[in-house]
Amino acid sequence: MTVLKVNGRPVEISNRGDRTLATALREDLGLIGVRVSCAEGECGSCTVLVDNKPMTSCLMLAQQAKGKEIVTIEGMANGDDLHPIQQAFIEEQGFQCGFCTPGLILSTKAFLAENPNPTADEVSVGMSGNICRCGAYPYIVKAVLKAAELMDETATA
Amino acid sequence: MKSAFTYERAGSPAEAVALLAKHGPDAMIWAGGTDMTLQWQQEKVSPTVCIDIRDISELDYIEIDNSGIRIGAMASLASLERSADRHHILTMLSDITKLMATPQTRTLATVGGNLCNASPAADLSPAFVALDATVKIFSALGARKVSMLDFFKGVNKTEVGPAELLEEVFIPLPDDGDVQASYKRIDRTVVDIALVNGSAAVTVGSDGVISKVGLGLGAVAPIILNAPDASAALEGLKLSDVTREKLAKVAAIAAKHAKPITDVRASAGYRQDMVEIMLRRSLEDSISKHGGTL
Missing domain, CATH: 3.10.20.30 (Beta-grasp domain)
Structure with a gap:
């Protein structure tokens, strides 16, 4: 093994x-x-x-x-506590069917580690490797920006 | 059916070639593995042994000195992408990587793997040919050098022999003056390979005279082509004397080397017409980067 x-x-x-x-x-x-x-x-x-x-x-x-x-x-979650990125995707409804969401959340984690305070355009480019066939892109961009905000709060709290 | 294979991990180039020698022709090298895993799944290759060279960190580097830029074969496309601010040629290569695959695949994929896959439509290859790059190939007998132009032998075929490993790409920088390069391609959508592409690299000496011109034509033959006669038509001219008309003539000479085919992606005629335009725009861009006014 x-x-x-x-x-x-x-x-x-x-x-x-x-x-x-x-x-x-x-x-x-x-x-x-x-x-x-x-x-x-x-x-x-x-x-x-x-x-x-x-x-x-x-x-x-x-x-x-x-x-x-x-x-x-x-x-990603810590027991029952969702990761801020998961929370942000729920709050901003960054999905429809949810099939692509796990991949998007992990891409978001790597992207925000490199760029913690991105612009919406930077998010679009950063997330370009994840296709959402439902086309929830505007909400996904909002979710990533929200995640950046939540993670910033967590970091400074 | 997909082939069954065992897995071996090499920690150094010497170990990798020893494993190749031990397991024979059905052993295949996985660098990043993005092309290999796909080709295995699609049953285009049937390895019995996978030799994973991902952990050969000694080949994962991008170094610059006065003589040139050295890119280790195991440098990922993502690290090439992130090298943009280290040299203007790396800025240009970084822009090319952004056209290749997705961020996640670029973290896996390597420069060496991309070259060894030897796709005629590869994005980095025409730029490396235009920049007059050479590659270093490792074997148990030592290293040998081959020009980027001679490296490609056909579709998915390279100069790398059965017990050899691509080690490094070297891009020479001029002793006098500076080199500027550009790459243009036509694609259908994002995350797509080029229908046709072209690259130019122009060196201008401190006297303002164009001392060297390199061209690379992609997806118009089984291998990447250059065009020495077109290069010669521009060499020796003063940067200030270059015109759009002159560059269009040079691109037209270069495009005559193309031997495109018609396939599901594009017709031969379209490729023939477009490669000329890709080269013209690459030349115009390179001249503009030198501060030349057209």
């Missing part, structure tokens, strides 16, 4: 080479918040954080993640 560190905990996955990280997270670990839509690295639904960087887990082999820290949507 291969040991990965997912959402802060060591977990075991199959040591087969020929599996994507998305498959291992979903099938071995039941982390079905990792959504695979296009499976070609274009839509961003399967985005997870690997050592804090956003990566398309459908294009990455599970074994490539060995020794790295992985965060999925399941690792």
Whole structure:
């Protein structure tokens, strides 16, 4: 078995080479918040954080993640306390069907770590790797800006 | 059916080529793996062993000195994107990476992997050809250097041999004067490959004379093309004597080298017409960056 560190905990996955990280997270670990839509690295639904960087887990082999820290949507909340980004997406209704939302939230986390006080235009470019087929983009931009605000409050509180 | 394969991780170039030698031709290198994982899923390649070189951190660098810019093969597209403020040529290359894939895929994808995939429509390749870049290829016998132009051998084919590994791209900087470059492409949508593309790199000496012109034509042949006769038509001119008409003539000469095909993405005729325009605009842009007025 291969040991990965997912959402802060060591977990075991199959040591087969020929599996994507998305498959291992979903099938071995039941982390079905990792959504695979296009499976070609274009839509961003399967985005997870690997050592804090956003990566398309459908294009990455599970074994490539060995020794790295992985965060999925399941690792964002702290117990019952939602992460400020999750809270912001709810408050601004930054989704419709919700399929792309886990990927968007993880992209937001990486984006705000690099640019904590973005403009709306910077958000659009920063989120360009996540496709929302419902077209909720204006609300998503508002949600990311709101998340920046909430995280700023949390940081200064 | 997708092939089953085992996984090996190399920690150094020497380990990677040793693993290649050990496992034979069905072992394949995964750099960022974004093309490889896709091609494996689409059953275009059937590896039995994946050799992951992602952890070869000694090849993950972007360095600048007086002689030129060195980009390690394992530098990600995301780090090239973030190198924009370090040199004006890196600014231009950074702008190219923004046309490539998505932010998440750029964190995985590497410069070396992009070159080794050898797509005729690749975005960085024409710029590297125009900039007269060379690559360093590692093997157990030592390193060898190949020009970027000679690196590409066909669609998905490169000069890298069965027990070799791409190590570095080197972009020379002029001893006298400065080089400015530009890249233009036609695409259908975002997150799309180029239908046709072109790049120009123009060096102007301290005397104000154009000393070197490099051109790169993409997606109009199985490999990236250059156009020495078109370059020569501009070399030796004073920057202040360059006109739009002159650049249009140079682009027309260069476009004659194109051997485009018709496919689902574009017709040969369209590609033939557009590559000339991509080159003309790249030349105009490079001249403008030098402060030349057209």
